[in-house]
Amino acid sequence: MTILSKVLVVTGFLYGIYHVNNLVQEYKEYSADYGFTLGDFGFDQGELANRPQRKKRSPTQKEYSDELQKCSVQGRACFDKGDIKGAISNFERIVEIGQAFPPYEQYGRNALMYVISLYREIQDDDAFAKYAKIFIEMSQNSSPEENEEVSKAISEYSNKLSEVDKDSDAIYLIERAMEKFTFLDKTKVDLLITLGTIHGKGPKVNKKEFKTYKQAFKIAKASRHPISIINCYLSLHEYYAKDNNVEKMKEVVEEMEENLDPKYEVTIYRFLSENAKKYEHYDEYYVLIDKIIDAVKKGAADPVNKENIIITYKLAKAETLIARELPEDAKKIYDEIKQNEYFCFTTKSKSKYLTVDKVTSADGIQTIGVTQKPGTTLPEEDTVLVVEFENSYLVEEKKEVEEIKVEQEEKKEDEKVAQEEKKEEKVEQEEKVEESKEEEKVEEPKEEEKVEEPKEEEKVEEPKEEKVEEPKEEEPVKVEEEKVEEPIKVEEEEKVEEPVKVEEEEKEKVESAKVEDEEESISGAKITEINDDEEKSIQVSEKVVKFVSSVTIVKPFSGTSVTFENDSKELASDKGYLAKISLYNSDQSKLLDSLYQLIPPETPKHQIV
DSSP states (O other): HHHHHHHHHHHHHHHHHHHHHHHHHHHHHHHHHHOOOOOOOOOOOOOGGOOOOOOOOOOOOHHHHHHHHHHHHHHHHHHHHHHHHHHHHHHHHHHHHHHHHHHHHHHHHHHHHHHHHHHHTTTTTHHHHHHHHHHHHHSSOOTTTTHHHHHHHHHHHHHHHHHHOOHHHHHHHHHHHHHSSSOOOOHHHHHHHHHOOOOOTTTOOOOOHHHHHHHHHHHHHTTTHHHHHHHHHHHHHHHHHHHHHHHHHHHHHHHHHOOOOOHHHHHHHHHHHHHHHTOOOOOHHHHHHHHHHHHHHHSSSHHHHHHHOOOOOOHHHHHHHHHHTTTHHHHHHHHHHTTTOOOEEEEEEEESSEEEEEEEEEEEEEEEEEEOOOOOOOOOEEEEEEEEEEGGGGGHHHHHHHHHHHHHHHHHHHHHHHHHHHHHHHHHHHHHHHHHHHHHHOOOOHHHHHOOOTTTTGGGTTEEEEEHHOOOOOOOHHHHHHHHHHHHHHHHHHHHHHHHHHHHHHHHHHHHHHHHHHHHHTTOOOOEEOOOSSSSEEOOOHHHHHHHHHHHEEEESSSSSSEEEOTTTTTTTTEEEEEEEEEETTTTTTTEEEEEEEOSSOOOOOOOO
16 A cells, blocks of 8 residues: 555656646746736746747637628628718628638628729729739629629729729739739730720820720721620721821721621621711711611601601701711701601700700790800800790791782782773873863854853753753754764763772772781681682781791899790691790800700600600
8 A cells, every 4th residue: 555655656656746837838828929928926037038929829710700791890880870981890800800810801892892883982092903903803703704893893993993093003903913813815805996096085185095995996896796806896987087187087997897797787886986086087977977867767766766766866967067067067967857757856955155954845935044154254244145936837837828819919000000990091081072172162152151050960960961962053062062972971970980999999998908807817728819710818817917937135233044935826736936046145146156056846746665
């Protein structure tokens, strides 16, 4: 027992020493890790006094998991409360955990998308650029198809950075992405075109821009992808337009048209026309607009929609003419549009200083609101607006009525001439009678006196017959008296007829006045022409009778919106009309600006489907 006891005591003592030694070693390591020493607890430090402190231990997976969950909950709570900065702080910590601990890298990428979006929302462009670059480094290269999402994000981020003039960061994103990731040929072309656009942001052409487009065009041709090839052509066309190289612009259009799919014609010509318009190549712009219109006409769209698409492009053409201060050329296009039976929508014109902010046609009233164009300054302080509303659709009918009136007036003049001729004949006959009287005076003065006795009032009673009977013996006198009687009777008859004819003329005037009154008051009145051979009747509406070629309204203008109204009750409600808007100085001696505004029909024949 004594030996066994000794063995047990020794064994227990050794075990105790070993256990204490382990505890001391663990404590030393703990103190080294967390910065505590034995001296902090009143012990002699010994060798540990000069021992370098070891780096802090990396958190365990559990600690990372706990912190990630905590940041996620707090970040969402801050976001829901509108605390954007608090949300960003928590999501940034998750991004850091994802970078430090690969198993949680996906969590970091998800949080990174929130961080980029929030920095973009608060317009912190520097932070946005920083985390956009982190996005590239944290994303993994995969198959070209799977990398499509990455390419979309890169394109979006680079465009955003370019918008805020961080072109160097935008260029880095695209170049780094093309270096790191494997993309489809189509995606490469798209990214290169974006890169070329950023290179060419300035007002002058850039060699890097042209070189990038050429590189994209080479890849597109090799891939034979039609959309990619078209996009390269469009980019080159814009480059040449910017370089004022019209011949090259035409070459690009001709090359595109060689293999152009008809279903893309309208879209492609529209982009080309925008390039030409942007750099003020207006002749090329008008040619391309005409190509668009031809392509639309060949389409199979609904007639109403097709016609209104054509009208839209014609309006765009007219708008450039107004901008170039060629309003009369624009008017030719407007006149063509307003006569189109499919015209049924509202468009608002604008010029150098003016813009139309309201156009309506309802309840027999045409209304136009005119205001100052944003970003402009009126050339003079005191100005006036003059708006001329037209009623052009009654012009042809008006001409018909005028022709009728002219013919009627000509007939009246002919009748007057005929009456004057008759009067002249009467005068001649009277002169002959006077001559015969003079002859009687020479031969029989007494009898002549007797003949002159009856005055005009007594001529109807024929008193001369009794006096002529007295000298029965002298036959020559009878002959002379008979000669006198005949013209006297004619004279009496004619003089009796004259007042009757005057009365008839007065009646005709009264009747014609009545007809005019009826034409003004009765809708659908008839104007009738009477000829010797036939009788013509032309139906004319009340609108023609009340025709007014234009209505002009003048109002002072200070820049704020001014409203003009025109009574259109007498106009055709299914027709379009045109109004001319002019800006003058205060006394209207100087024209400062002008434009035309189309007024849509009040009740159009067709509606856009």
